Amino acid sequence: MLVIASAFVLLLVLGVPVVFVLGASAVIALVTTTDVPVAIVSQRVFAGLNSFTLMAIPFFVFAGVVMDAGGISRRIVEFASAVIGWMVGSLYQVSCVAAAGLAAISGSGSADTAAISAIMQPQLRRRGYDVDFGAALIACAGSIAQVIPPSLTMVILAIVSNVSIGALFISGVLPGLMCIMMLMVVAYFQARKGGAVYRETEPFTMARVARTGRAALPAAGMPVLILGGILGGVFTPTEAAAVSGFYGLLVGLFVYRDLDIRRLPDLILRTASLSAAVMLIIGTASVFSWLIANANVPRILGEWITSVSSSQVVFLLIANLLFLFVGMFLETIAAILIIVPMLAPIALQMGVEPVHFSLLVILNCAIGTVTPPYGVSLFVASSVAGRPVMSVARRLMLPLAGLFIMLAAVTFIPDLSLFLPRLFGLID
Amino acid sequence: MARLLERLCLALRRVVSGVVILLFSVMMIAVLVQVGGRYVFNYSIAQAAEIATFCQVWLVLLGAGVAVARGQHVAIDMVPASLPRPAARVALVAIAAVCIAFLGVLAWGSQPLLRMGEFQTSPAMRVPMKYIYLCLPVGAGYMVLELLLSVLQRWDDPFPPPQAEDTEEAI
Amino acid sequence: QDITLKASHNANADEPYGVGMRKMAEILEEKTDGEATIEVYDNATLGDEMESIQGTQIGTVDIAVTANSTLSNFVPDLSVFSLPFLFEDAEQMDRALSDPEVIDAIQSALDAQGFHLLSIFSAGTRHIMTKTPIETMEDMAGLKIRTMQNPAHVDTFAAFGANPTPLAYTELYGALETGVVDGAEAANTNFYSQKFYEVAPDWAVIGWLELVAPVIMGKAAYEALPEDVQAAVDEAGMEAGKIQRKAYLDSDNARFEDLEEVGVTMTRPDDAPFREAAEAVQQKYLETDAQKQIFELLKSVE
Numbered sequence: 001m002l003v004i005a006s007a008f009v010l011l012l013v014l015g016v017p018v019v020f021v022l023g024a025s026a027v028i029a030l031v032t033t034t035d036v037p038v039a040i041v042s043q044r045v046f047a048g049l050n051s052f053t054l055m056a057i058p059f060f061v062f063a064g065v066v067m068d069a070g071g072i073s074r075r076i077v078e079f080a081s082a083v084i085g086w087m088v089g090s091l092y093q094v095s096c097v098a099a100a101g102l103a104a105i106s107g108s109g110s111a112d113t114a115a116i117s118a119i120m121q122p123q124l125r126r127r128g129y130d131v132d133f134g135a136a137l138i139a140c141a142g143s144i145a146q147v148i149p150p151s152l153t154m155v156i157l158a159i160v161s162n163v164s165i166g167a168l169f170i171s172g173v174l175p176g177l178m179c180i181m182m183l184m185v186v187a188y189f190q191a192r193k194g195g196a197v198y199r200e201t202e203p204f205t206m207a208r209v210a211r212t213g214r215a216a217l218p219a220a221g222m223p224v225l226i227l228g229g230i231l232g233g234v235f236t237p238t239e240a241a242a243v244s245g246f247y248g249l250l251v252g253l254f255v256y257r258d259l260d261i262r263r264l265p266d267l268i269l270r271t272a273s274l275s276a277a278v279m280l281i282i283g284t285a286s287v288f289s290w291l292i293a294n295a296n297v298p299r300i301l302g303e304w305i306t307s308v309s310s311s312q313v314v315f316l317l318i319a320n321l322l323f324l325f326v327g328m329f330l331e332t333i334a335a336i337l338i339i340v341p342m343l344a345p346i347a348l349q350m351g352v353e354p355v356h357f358s359l360l361v362i363l364n365c366a367i368g369t370v371t372p373p374y375g376v377s378l379f380v381a382s383s384v385a386g387r388p389v390m391s392v393a394r395r396l397m398l399p400l401a402g403l404f405i406m407l408a409a410v411t412f413i414p415d416l417s418l419f420l421p422r423l424f425g426l427i428d
Numbered sequence: 429m430a431r432l433l434e435r436l437c438l439a440l441r442r443v444v445s446g447v448v449i450l451l452f453s454v455m456m457i458a459v460l461v462q463v464g465g466r467y468v469f470n471y472s473i474a475q476a477a478e479i480a481t482f483c484q485v486w487l488v489l490l491g492a493g494v495a496v497a498r499g500q501h502v503a504i505d506m507v508p509a510s511l512p513r514p515a516a517r518v519a520l521v522a523i524a525a526v527c528i529a530f531l532g533v534l535a536w537g538s539q540p541l542l543r544m545g546e547f548q549t550s551p552a553m554r555v556p557m558k559y560i561y562l563c564l565p566v567g568a569g570y571m572v573l574e575l576l577l578s579v580l581q582r583w584d585d586p587f588p589p590p591q592a593e594d595t596e597e598a599i
Numbered sequence: 600q601d602i603t604l605k606a607s608h609n610a611n612a613d614e615p616y617g618v619g620m621r622k623m624a625e626i627l628e629e630k631t632d633g634e635a636t637i638e639v640y641d642n643a644t645l646g647d648e649m650e651s652i653q654g655t656q657i658g659t660v661d662i663a664v665t666a667n668s669t670l671s672n673f674v675p676d677l678s679v680f681s682l683p684f685l686f687e688d689a690e691q692m693d694r695a696l697s698d699p700e701v702i703d704a705i706q707s708a709l710d711a712q713g714f715h716l717l718s719i720f721s722a723g724t725r726h727i728m729t730k731t732p733i734e735t736m737e738d739m740a741g742l743k744i745r746t747m748q749n750p751a752h753v754d755t756f757a758a759f760g761a762n763p764t765p766l767a768y769t770e771l772y773g774a775l776e777t778g779v780v781d782g783a784e785a786a787n788t789n790f791y792s793q794k795f796y797e798v799a800p801d802w803a804v805i806g807w808l809e810l811v812a813p814v815i816m817g818k819a820a821y822e823a824l825p826e827d828v829q830a831a832v833d834e835a836g837m838e839a840g841k842i843q844r845k846a847y848l849d850s851d852n853a854r855f856e857d858l859e860e861v862g863v864t865m866t867r868p869d870d871a872p873f874r875e876a877a878e879a880v881q882q883k884y885l886e887t888d889a890q891k892q893i894f895e896l897l898k899s900v901e
């Protein structure tokens with residue numbers, strides 16, 4: 001373990017891409033601590049990718065890419081601004097609501113963060129808002145795209161822990177929306193403390209809501225297609241992803257017409273390289289998780305945790321703390337592939353409903369993309385804002401506190417995540 | 429030498445990009461056909477899922493090389509970026525060396541799989557699995573080329589500050 | 600010097616594979632006075648079935664318990680075991696799989712691809728779950744039935760008149776729930792433990808397939824063992840196999856009561872038309888001489 005940990009940290013700090021940090025430190029640990037042939041590396045990388053269910057990832061990425069190229073982000077921001085622009089700190093509020101809207105289309109927290117930042121940051125700057133707080137807020141709101149379906153992280157987690165993707169998707173709806181509302185509350189208090197710039201708002205008119213709503217309507221078809229299709233038994237989740245990609249393409253080409261068919265090969269290539277970057281991490285992280293299983297770590301950890309306490313509450317607290325800690329340093333997918341196989345069997349043994357546990361993991365992962373020192377959403381939000389990571393990180397305190405409160409709520413009130421899946425009969 | 433590498437790599441990149449676009453298209457069409465087949469013709473095509481899955485495996489290994497070219501593999505380069513240029517160059521080379529070493533292991537370790545792939549067939553289409561396992565050495569080889577080229581191209585400015593456009597690419 | 604063999608399988612520790620492997624470990628330890636032991640890794644922690652099979656060649660796993668259909672991709676002759684109604688029933692299967700001649704024939708098929716057979720576990724007698732009761736084979740007409748991604752299984756259900764729909768096992772519950780498929784085939788144990796009866800409450804007890812799971816080692820790893828350990832491993836394999844198959848049958852039968860208790864509607868359709876339909880599939884898939892030989896040997900055991 002010490003070998004893995006030190007190799008890992010050293011390579012990460014040196015600036016080696018995360019996907020190769022995982023691969024290389026696994027190889028080092030393999031060679032120095034076991035007599036297992038290195039062919040296991042190739043085998044695990046292949047096996048990690050040889051999955052039909054995983055295909056939801058490139059398809060959801062494609063849907064996001066074509067919808068974005070079709071101008072969907074702009075239309076969602078305009079609609080959000082028509083609905084909520086009258087509030088104090090309107091730009092913050094619009095950012096949050098738009099992030100939620102985009103989350104229902106995008107499966108990736110950092111893509112969502114990038115899209116919202118790109119549109120909102122210039123406005124924040126122009127209107128004299130606190131840009132650092134804005135970036136921190138957008139990073140948090142954007143990261144919630146992983147909690148609101150569709151979600152690439154959920155697809156991966158569902159495969160790893162063998163829960164139904166449909167049930168996990170729907171379990172994220174309430175907690176995700178509540179996180180967004182929590183961020184809006186935080187933003188409201190922050191804005192009220194601020195100067196006159198924050199009180200500059202836009203008047204609310206029904207006409208504007210209707211006009212921008214109509215423009216954003218085709219986007220609303222996406223969640224209907226995905227969740228409706230899965231819940232209604234029309235598609236499996238992977239198929240729903242493919243259909244939503246196709247739908248996004250049609251909307252971009254024929255409804256918004258911002259998308260030129262000649263750009264299609266380019267968008268596909270972008271989809272492919274974005275998803276390949278994510279999915280290769282799944283491959284290299286599976287080498288890691290094999291090593292951990294081989295060293296019998298899950299059993300040892302399980303025995304330790306059950307020896308500390310047999311209470312569910314204590315276990316969930318330990319699990320949350322462990323995930324938050326790991327999430328500070330580790331990339332999301334790697335964290336899931338490494339930690340979940342250790343904790344999921346214990347959760348089951350403790351009688352935690354698997355969907356509830358999985359959603360806690362997802363929420364922790366979302367928070368992990370924001371927490372320094374390593375957080376993709378934080379990096380994206382800072383760099384689009386053109387601000388140093390550290391100054392944005394300093395303004396994270398309040399939004400993060402909001403998310404922690406939500407995490408606690410979801411931990412101790414299982415119904416927040418389980419009510420909807422039960423309503424639709426996806427779990428008992 | 430550097431020129432040659434650049435030309436080779438760029439030519440290869442065009443081919444690989446074309447293949448990747450084709451793979452994604454086949455993958456998506458196969459899944460859509462599967463859905464359509466079930467509802468329109470009330471018949472499911474067992475091969476469709478397998479074709480799609482194998483396209484995906486190749487797509488990831490080749491696409492990861494394209495991602496190297498586009499700088500899409502996320503890294504934390506705050507430390508090396510703060511180094512003076514000579515030291516930064518050392519870091520640049522060291523990073524590439526670590527990546528290439530890993531890719532070497534990946535390619536080398538695929539030999540037993542390729543040997544098994546001679547007689548192991550896929551469940552639905554019954555094609556020899558060696559054609560699928562081949563993505564490992566091929567993908568690793570292409571990534572190595574792209575890594576070498578990126579070292580050359582970044583020699584004068586090893587760790588440029590992130591551009592806003594770049595980060596939109598991060599997932 | 601002590602020998603520890605790593606065994607990998609994809610089920611829970613207390614399910615038949617895990618129970619069988621632990622039995623094998625116990626017998627082996629007894630026979631070798633503790634010189635050789637088996638460490639069982641449950642729940643696919645060392646990799647799924649395909650990886651475990653590969654692992655026996657690469658050297659990452661010593662013993663793999665794998666569904667026959669997965670191993671058939673490496674050893675095509677084994678696809679005989681994917682044929683419908685291959686055995687009379689579970690008892691006849693047990694006798695056939697203990698027969699030395701049968702074992703020799705299977706052993707030589709495996710040997711050619713670098714594997715060594717230790718045992719053949721049972722993975723249960725497969726029946727059919729649906730959302731509407733199956734009284735006769737006609738009731739199968741047009742139903743979308745989930746099968747494994749195995750050509751013989753697909754053809755079998757087509758021959759039964761259904762519309763075979765291969766799906767990932769992980770997607771099955773949801774697919775039944777929402778009506779993507781109308782039914783699936785499974786053993787009592789899976790049907791009960793995965794709670795499929797909640798979404799497909801009709802259970803046609805037909806026993807269309809005896810699913811088997813060969814337990815294998817890599818040939819090279821096997822031959823590297825001292826000769827006395829080789830013999831002990833082989834014996835432990837055969838003995839544990841016999842016990843495992845009996846245990847599976849008992850626990851499978853015990854599930855009938857549980858199923859009744861949770862309100863499953865059971866039907867026992869006449870299997871004659873099913874067996875007749877299956878015959879054409881059997882003929883289609885008996886391609887090589889080795890396959891025909893194994894098939895005839897299995898049939899010849901009383």
Ligand code: NA
Pocket residue numbers: 102103104105106107108144145146147148149150151
């Ligand atoms: Na989302």
Ligand code: NA
Pocket residue numbers: 327328329330367368369370371372373374375376
């Ligand atoms: Na973090």
